[in-house]
Amino acid sequence: MTHEQIIRALRRANEVARRAMAMGRHPFGAVLVAPDGETVLAEQGNIDTVHHAEATLARHAALNWPADYLWQCTLVTTFEPCAMCAGTSYWAHIGRVVYGAEESALLALTGDHPENPTLSLPCREVFARGQKKIEVIGPVPEVAEEMIATHRGFWQQR
Numbered sequence: 309m310t311h312e313q314i315i316r317a318l319r320r321a322n323e324v325a326r327r328a329m330a331m332g333r334h335p336f337g338a339v340l341v342a343p344d345g346e347t348v349l350a351e352q353g354n355i356d357t358v359h360h361a362e363a364t365l366a367r368h369a370a371l372n373w374p375a376d377y378l379w380q381c382t383l384v385t386t387f388e389p390c391a392m393c394a395g396t397s398y399w400a401h402i403g404r405v406v407y408g409a410e411e412s413a414l415l416a417l418t419g420d421h422p423e424n425p426t427l428s429l430p431c432r433e434v435f436a437r438g439q440k441k442i443e444v445i446g447p448v449p450e451v452a453e454e455m456i457a458t459h460r461g462f463w464q465q466r
């Protein structure tokens with residue numbers, strides 16, 4: 309993906325996050341981008357604590373596209389995926405993960421909120437224990453603040 313494509317996909321994921329929030333869910337969003345780096349194949353917002361946006365999207369991907377195709381695809385998400393989501397993306401055989409803001413930025417926003425007891429385990433560490441070379445791009449400082457802005461105030465009112 310070009311830098312411009314990454315920025316566009318992250319902003320789209322952030323729109324999905326805002327939609328999830330409008331539905332009363334946590335403001336996280338993810339999109340699955342085709343091998344051309346441009347086409348959005350599917351998008352998913354957060355559902356609940358065991359159906360995060362990225363894991364749900366990765367399962368949908370594995371159900372709908374062959375693994376060798378997904379290896380050329382990119383999972384683009386507003387915040388660094390947690391261990392569950394990184395693991396699901398790994399098993400779905402999605403070759404690249406792009407995230408806007410890092411997990412530590414999220415922890416700073418959510419603190420010890422009981423609805424989001426953040427797992428402090430960088431996705432690169434999860435992938436490093438696997439047997440596939442998953443490419444990880446993120447954080448992307450140019451748009452990270454936009455992702456963070458979506459969460460500002462949310463966890464305090466929750």
Ligand SMILES: [Zn+2]
Nearest residue numbers: 360390392393
């Ligand atoms: Zn997750």
